[in-house]
Amino acid sequence: MPHDDETSPKKPRRAWPVAVAVVAVVAVVAGVVTWRGQSGDQARSRSAELVVAVGDVSGGEFDPLKGWGSRPAQIRLIHSSLLAVDANVDFVGDLAAAYSVSDDALTWSFTLRDDARWSNGEPVTTQDVIFTYDTLKKDGTRFDLSFLDRMEARDDSRVDFHLKEPRSTFVSQLSDIPILPAKHYGTEYSADPIGSGPYVVADYQTGQQLILEANPYWYGQKPEFTKLTFLFLGEDAALAAARAGTVDIVYAPPASAGQHIDGMDLRSFETVDSRALTLPTLPSGGKGKIRTNEVSVGDDVTADPAIRKALNIGLDREEIVQIVLQGHGRPAYSLVDGLPWFNDQVAFADGRTEDAKRVLADAGWSDADGDGTVEKDGRAAAFTLLYPSDDRLRSDLALTVAEQARALGIAITTKGSTWDGIYLDGKANAVTWGGGRHHPHQLYEMYSSKVIDTGYNNMPQYTNTTVDGYLDQALSATTQDEANTFWKRAQWDGQTGFAGEDGDAPIIWLVRLDHLYFVRAGLDLGDQPIQGHGHEWALFNTLVQWHWAN
Amino acid sequence: MALGELTVLRLLRLATLLAGVSALAFTLVHASPIDPIQAYVGADVGLTDEQYTRLREHWGLDRSPVEQYLAWAGSILQGDLGVSTLYKVPVSDVIATRFGASLALMGVAWLSSGVLGYALGVVAATRRGRFVDRVVSWYSYTLSATPTFWLGIVFLVVFSVWLGWFPVGLAGPYGVPSDEVGFTARVHHFVLPALTLSAVGVANIAMHTREKMTDVLNSDYVAFARARGESPGQILRNHGFRNSAAPAVTLQFAYFSELFGGSVLAETVFSYPGLGSTLTEAALGGDVPLLLGIVLISAVFVFAGNTIADVVNAALDPRVRSRT
Numbered sequence: 001m002p003h004d005d006e007t008s009p010k011k012p013r014r015a016w017p018v019a020v021a022v023v024a025v026v027a028v029v030a031g032v033v034t035w036r037g038q039s040g041d042q043a044r045s046r047s048a049e050l051v052v053a054v055g056d057v058s059g060g061e062f063d064p065l066k067g068w069g070s071r072p073a074q075i076r077l078i079h080s081s082l083l084a085v086d087a088n089v090d091f092v093g094d095l096a097a098a099y100s101v102s103d104d105a106l107t108w109s110f111t112l113r114d115d116a117r118w119s120n121g122e123p124v125t126t127q128d129v130i131f132t133y134d135t136l137k138k139d140g141t142r143f144d145l146s147f148l149d150r151m152e153a154r155d156d157s158r159v160d161f162h163l164k165e166p167r168s169t170f171v172s173q174l175s176d177i178p179i180l181p182a183k184h185y186g187t188e189y190s191a192d193p194i195g196s197g198p199y200v201v202a203d204y205q206t207g208q209q210l211i212l213e214a215n216p217y218w219y220g221q222k223p224e225f226t227k228l229t230f231l232f233l234g235e236d237a238a239l240a241a242a243r244a245g246t247v248d249i250v251y252a253p254p255a256s257a258g259q260h261i262d263g264m265d266l267r268s269f270e271t272v273d274s275r276a277l278t279l280p281t282l283p284s285g286g287k288g289k290i291r292t293n294e295v296s297v298g299d300d301v302t303a304d305p306a307i308r309k310a311l312n313i314g315l316d317r318e319e320i321v322q323i324v325l326q327g328h329g330r331p332a333y334s335l336v337d338g339l340p341w342f343n344d345q346v347a348f349a350d351g352r353t354e355d356a357k358r359v360l361a362d363a364g365w366s367d368a369d370g371d372g373t374v375e376k377d378g379r380a381a382a383f384t385l386l387y388p389s390d391d392r393l394r395s396d397l398a399l400t401v402a403e404q405a406r407a408l409g410i411a412i413t414t415k416g417s418t419w420d421g422i423y424l425d426g427k428a429n430a431v432t433w434g435g436g437r438h439h440p441h442q443l444y445e446m447y448s449s450k451v452i453d454t455g456y457n458n459m460p461q462y463t464n465t466t467v468d469g470y471l472d473q474a475l476s477a478t479t480q481d482e483a484n485t486f487w488k489r490a491q492w493d494g495q496t497g498f499a500g501e502d503g504d505a506p507i508i509w510l511v512r513l514d515h516l517y518f519v520r521a522g523l524d525l526g527d528q529p530i531q532g533h534g535h536e537w538a539l540f541n542t543l544v545q546w547h548w549a550n
Numbered sequence: 551m552a553l554g555e556l557t558v559l560r561l562l563r564l565a566t567l568l569a570g571v572s573a574l575a576f577t578l579v580h581a582s583p584i585d586p587i588q589a590y591v592g593a594d595v596g597l598t599d600e601q602y603t604r605l606r607e608h609w610g611l612d613r614s615p616v617e618q619y620l621a622w623a624g625s626i627l628q629g630d631l632g633v634s635t636l637y638k639v640p641v642s643d644v645i646a647t648r649f650g651a652s653l654a655l656m657g658v659a660w661l662s663s664g665v666l667g668y669a670l671g672v673v674a675a676t677r678r679g680r681f682v683d684r685v686v687s688w689y690s691y692t693l694s695a696t697p698t699f700w701l702g703i704v705f706l707v708v709f710s711v712w713l714g715w716f717p718v719g720l721a722g723p724y725g726v727p728s729d730e731v732g733f734t735a736r737v738h739h740f741v742l743p744a745l746t747l748s749a750v751g752v753a754n755i756a757m758h759t760r761e762k763m764t765d766v767l768n769s770d771y772v773a774f775a776r777a778r779g780e781s782p783g784q785i786l787r788n789h790g791f792r793n794s795a796a797p798a799v800t801l802q803f804a805y806f807s808e809l810f811g812g813s814v815l816a817e818t819v820f821s822y823p824g825l826g827s828t829l830t831e832a833a834l835g836g837d838v839p840l841l842l843g844i845v846l847i848s849a850v851f852v853f854a855g856n857t858i859a860d861v862v863n864a865a866l867d868p869r870v871r872s873r874t
Contacts, residue, residue: 051724140604205721205722208720211727237719244710420583420584421583455602
């Protein structure tokens with residue numbers, strides 16, 4: 001621009017640095033001025049108040065009709081339930097001082113403790129219990145209570161639940177459903193939730209934070225912390241807050257676990273949160289249902305037990321843990337590893353490439369054309385594995401499995417999809433599946449042939465009459481010990497089963513995640529049971545035991 | 551055209567716009583792969599077929615898409631935006647609480663990016679090719695190429711973690727009930743998201759102003775003014791500002807839409823409870839009533855921006871006035 005030089009006014013020459021200076025000064029002044037007197041956000045030291053950022057904890061606030069309680073341990077803060085899970089994952093009384101199951105397993109009787117009070121001081125009664133279960137049964141969307149027939153109060157402290165069919169896994173609902181105050185429950189309950197748990201809601205700021213204070217009427221062990229603040233921060237912001245020293249507990253995704261944060265320790269907790277592959281057990285061409293939609297069923301390759309067995313013993317779970325979870329997890333051999341109903345005979349040495357190849361060869365699979373993939377009767381051992389593309393862990397899992405399977409001579413094509421797409425195609429293809437609960441009901445949902453074509457149960461359309469028998473016996477057991485015996489037999493009874501080295505392996509379980517948190521040094525989180533799925537609430541089972549260690 | 555007629559015409563336009571936008575948004579949501587019920591209960595929660603069917607009935611998902619849309623549109627006309635499936639409270643309540651926070655954020659970002667951007671654009675144009683111009687251009691290009699959320703994270707790390715001047719996220723201090731949060735505390739939490747949003751907005755305005763101002767300074771009438779002996783300052787005052795202000799103002803009001811988009815990202819990074827982060831939650835959570843509600847509000851918002859731009863443009867430029 002030739003005339004640029006001529007049109008250079010003096011004033012704007014100074015405008016640029018001035019503008020920058022103004023912005024800088026404004027920012028600094030605003031920062032410094034408003035910084036003073038902010039007690040809440042300053043670096044924290046040991047106190048009777050805790051600030052935690054454990055992920056997205058919003059949704060369904062405090063009302064089971066809106067979904068409160070559908071995540072494990074979610075209700076442990078401001079509610080109590082009839083039963084609870086202890087450190088050994090035994091179901092023990094919470095509001096119920098005692099309970100018993102009739103010989104026909106159709107009547108469950110509970111005796112309420114006499115010192116339980118609502119946070120407004122009124123006593124918790126059998127009417128509250130009946131009201132809660134009636135309301136949720138009528139709603140029918142939040143908790144599956146379809147097996148519940150009716151309830152009756154025998155006197156002020158005893159209540160009987162009559163079931164339509166035996167259901168030993170009723171313990172899961174009994175420990176997940178928060179008891180509601182019949183007299184104070186209504187559409188406005190979320191705004192003023194009266195509960196019978198260790199804490200009460202002091203303030204709830206939608207999308208920002210939840211502030212809890214100790215409930216003076218709580219019947220159990222007094223918690224050491226008088227105030228708990230939950231920050232609804234995204235992952236980046238939560239870790240930044242931890243670095244700034246303003247929170248006491250923060251959830252750490254595996255990718256961030258290598259960081260060092262001053263004054264905080266990385267704590268890792270074993271969980272029941274497991275990942276697997278479902279493999280169609282029927283040959284292709286069939287029809288079935290998922291979520292009331294009709295879909296194709298079956299795959300000719302995975303229907304061959306030898307293919308499933310080769311994958312089961314050939315895949316290297318330890319390597320998958322290292323690659324997919326950066327080591328923050330452990331191999332899984334069933335849906336229920338580490339739980340009281342886990343049959344430890346189903347764990348085995350894996351990563352046995354040669355053995356897997358032999359299994360394939362014995363079943364007639366061989367690589368005649370030398371392309372690296374085995375064939376049988378002109379059909380290559382190839383199938384498609386679906387994964388939800390927005391789930392990084394499952395994407396990585398699918399890719400790693402495909403890579404390992406190639407060494408066995410099995411060609412797996414991975415395909416990203418959405419959950420809805422997966423549900424439509426998932427009965428005719430392999431899927432990266434997941435599960436894990438503090439109760440064994442998922443074993444029934446995933447392996448019983450009686451639930452085929454309902455919900456998204458039994459994805460592989462798996463049928464084994466012996467297994468079906470054990471599963472039914474487990475459901476109709478009258479004690480947890482008896483139930484656990486049958487759950488274990490269903491996995492492997494010495495001859496057959498759905499798990500183990502020689503099992504049918506319709507679902508090949510691969511890894512279990514660890515939950516990782518950065519926790520302020522010296523904070524003792526109590527005797528944690530193996531954690532349920534979902535890192536948001538899993539820690540809070542032991543809330544009342546938390547304390548500063550000396 | 552009389553003012554009355556013009557107003558009626560504008561309102562009509564707004565009405566058709568809203569009808570079109572809502573129909574389009576509804577179609578997109580309907581075609582999206584997100585199953586609202588799945589999103590609502592979470593991926594790992596088992597539902598029986600019975601529970602699933604009841605939820606579908608409860609939400610009216612068993613009806614045809616056209617029926618669903620008409621039912622929704624019908625209640626909108628009666629002023630009822632429906633109930634958010636995610637928060638289980640009326641959509642109007644959610645929007646009311648979130649919009650205030652967003653409005654303040656966007657307002658400050660809008661003003662500061664407008665003023666600063668215009669100033670930088672003018673400086674760059676008058677010093678074209680010089681060091682100052684290069685700095686402004688470098689800043690603008692860099693910032694336009696910078697994703698808002700990334701800049702937000704950088705600010706978070708620098709100002710909150712290293713320097714400790716500002717809090718990490720949220721709109722109030724930790725552990726303090728909302729009714730006890732003072733004004734300074736709110737401002738303190740507000741600065742970083744606002745700064746992020748302004749920093750990005752500046753780039754756009756600065757570069758457009760720079761171009762327009764360069765055109766003006768290269769024009770015949772400026773050459774003539776210079777020949778007449780006007781000083782550079784006079785030229786800027788008499789010709790430069792008036793001719794470059796109109797496009798800058800238009801752009802600034804039209805920028806409402808981008809501002810909205812930027813605030814979605816900035817609010818998400820800072821966990822700032824505004825409309826933007828709510829929109830993200832609604833979309834990912836399959837909350838159709840809330841999503842459509844926010845889409846409508848933002849359509850009105852952007853429409854208002856464009857209308858104001860028209861009016862202001864007419865006020866600034868006699869040529870535009872004579873055309874309407």
